[in-house]
Structure formats: C-alpha cells, structure tokens
Amino acid sequence: MLMRGFGIAAFQVDLLPQLNAATIKRLNAGAIARAAGIDARAEIERVLQVSDADIVDGSHRIHKADNPFSVAVNVRQWNTEILHPPSAAMWGRRRVSYFAYDHASGLFAPSKFCAFVPTVKMAAAAKRPEILQRRPAGMTMSIYAMLDESDPRFDGRIAWKHLHSVLGYDVVEIQRASDSVRTRFDCWQRRLAGVVQVRSPVVLLMPPLREQAGPR
Structure with a gap:
C-alpha cells in the first residue's frame, strides 16, 4: 500500500476470503482440486477486478480496495480528516446508509469512502499536505471530493457490493x-452527528473467521 503513495499501482489481494486459515493451510499442503469446491476462474476474475482503474484527473487513478487492510486505512483516514476543519468542509453533511467497520480501532466510516483507493503520481505524492504525510496511501477527502456523485463508476451501491462480493x-x-458493534456505532454516531446524517444504517463487517485468522 505504501508503494501506491509513490505512484506505483501495487495491490495485494487476499485469495479465497471465504475460507478460514485452517482450510487455507490444508490447500497449501496439496493440489487445489475441483473436489475442494473452488472455482479457480471466478477467483482469478475476482482478484483482477481491483486492478481496473478509472481516471479522475491528471494526478490520480482510482481503483477498488484490494484487501481489508486498505479498507481499515480508509476508515481511519476518514475519521482523522473529518476532525480537520478544511477536510470536514469538503465532506459537508452527507446522508449515509452503508458503513465499513474497522474491528481493531472500533471506528466506522462511509463505505463509499472506504471501497476505493487512489494511485497518486509521484509529483502529487510529494505535495501531500502534512496531515496526510507518513500515513499509508489510501483515499483522502480531497480526492474523494473529486469523484462525481452522478458517475456510475463510483456509485455507493458498487462500493458496498465490492466490499461484500469481492472482499468478503x-x-x-x-x-x-x-x-x-451496536454500542460502538451508537457512540461513534453521537460523536459525529454534526457531519454524518445516518439513514437506515447497515454495517459491513469482516467475518469472525477472518478477524481471528491472522497472517496466512
């Protein structure tokens, strides 16, 4: 992810996110056969989806998030920037229904902000403001503000569907x-009631088997 901050379109996608660590270890010990119930072609197509890029401007390319770590970085980035008045002004006061949850920090953020990641050209990376320096390269308020709300490529439904169907x-x-989760969401919502209008909230959660799996 750090490489994207220097303009390199590098991605790390978890394979077979629907399987737990024990099953992955068994597969690593032998050949992956059809008997294991794995559609290899569909899995390859799923992985390749994150490399598709859409051009936003002369400095950025936008990809879909490649793994839960990227999503978590975006969750924390949103929560950091929303407390910074200039960034909060870019966000405005939007109505949001779908929220990504970062289990480690206990924070939530709008799923549309979390589901996309930019690749920033080297010249643009060198000019990042101080609030964004020394942080992993993820979505930022300034880049998010460039996304056309009416552009179907960045539709909110596409965002949460990607988190669900591709990242698990x-x-x-x-x-x-x-x-x-409800208690944490209520506390988070009360704290940020001035900047987020919540409408019939739905949360996107990592399955417990992956939260506990650790490195594969």
Whole structure:
C-alpha cells in the first residue's frame, strides 16, 4: 500500500476470503482440486477486478480496495480528516446508509469512502499536505471530493457490493449486529452527528473467521 503513495499501482489481494486459515493451510499442503469446491476462474476474475482503474484527473487513478487492510486505512483516514476543519468542509453533511467497520480501532466510516483507493503520481505524492504525510496511501477527502456523485463508476451501491462480493465483508443491518458493534456505532454516531446524517444504517463487517485468522 505504501508503494501506491509513490505512484506505483501495487495491490495485494487476499485469495479465497471465504475460507478460514485452517482450510487455507490444508490447500497449501496439496493440489487445489475441483473436489475442494473452488472455482479457480471466478477467483482469478475476482482478484483482477481491483486492478481496473478509472481516471479522475491528471494526478490520480482510482481503483477498488484490494484487501481489508486498505479498507481499515480508509476508515481511519476518514475519521482523522473529518476532525480537520478544511477536510470536514469538503465532506459537508452527507446522508449515509452503508458503513465499513474497522474491528481493531472500533471506528466506522462511509463505505463509499472506504471501497476505493487512489494511485497518486509521484509529483502529487510529494505535495501531500502534512496531515496526510507518513500515513499509508489510501483515499483522502480531497480526492474523494473529486469523484462525481452522478458517475456510475463510483456509485455507493458498487462500493458496498465490492466490499461484500469481492472482499468478503458481511452486510448486516445495525439492529441485527452484535451488542458490541451496536454500542460502538451508537457512540461513534453521537460523536459525529454534526457531519454524518445516518439513514437506515447497515454495517459491513469482516467475518469472525477472518478477524481471528491472522497472517496466512
């Protein structure tokens, strides 16, 4: 991810996100056969989706998030920048229904902000403001503000569908989430009520088997 901050379109996509660590270890120990129920062609197509780029301007290319770490970086980036008045002004006061959840930090952020990552050209990377320096290269408020709200390539539905279908996040209405997630969401929402209008909230959660799996 750091390489993207220097203009290199580098991505690291988790393979077979629907499988837990124990199953992955068994597959690594032998040949992956059809008997394992794995559609290799579909998996390759899923992985390649993140490399598709859309041009925003002369300095940026936008890709879909390649793994949960990229999503988590975007969650934390949004929460950092929303407290910075100039960045908060770019965000305005938007209505949001879908929120990505970062289990490690306990933070949420609009899924559309979290589902896309930019590749920044070297000249643009050198001019990043101080608030963005020494941080992994993810989405920023200034880049997000460039995305055309009416552009179907950056539609909110495409964003949460990508997190669900490609990265393996569970889509859960907040009323059906666990007590701990609901409590954290309520606290987060109250703290940021002035900048986020929540509408029928749905959270995107990493499945427990992946939160606990660790490195593969």
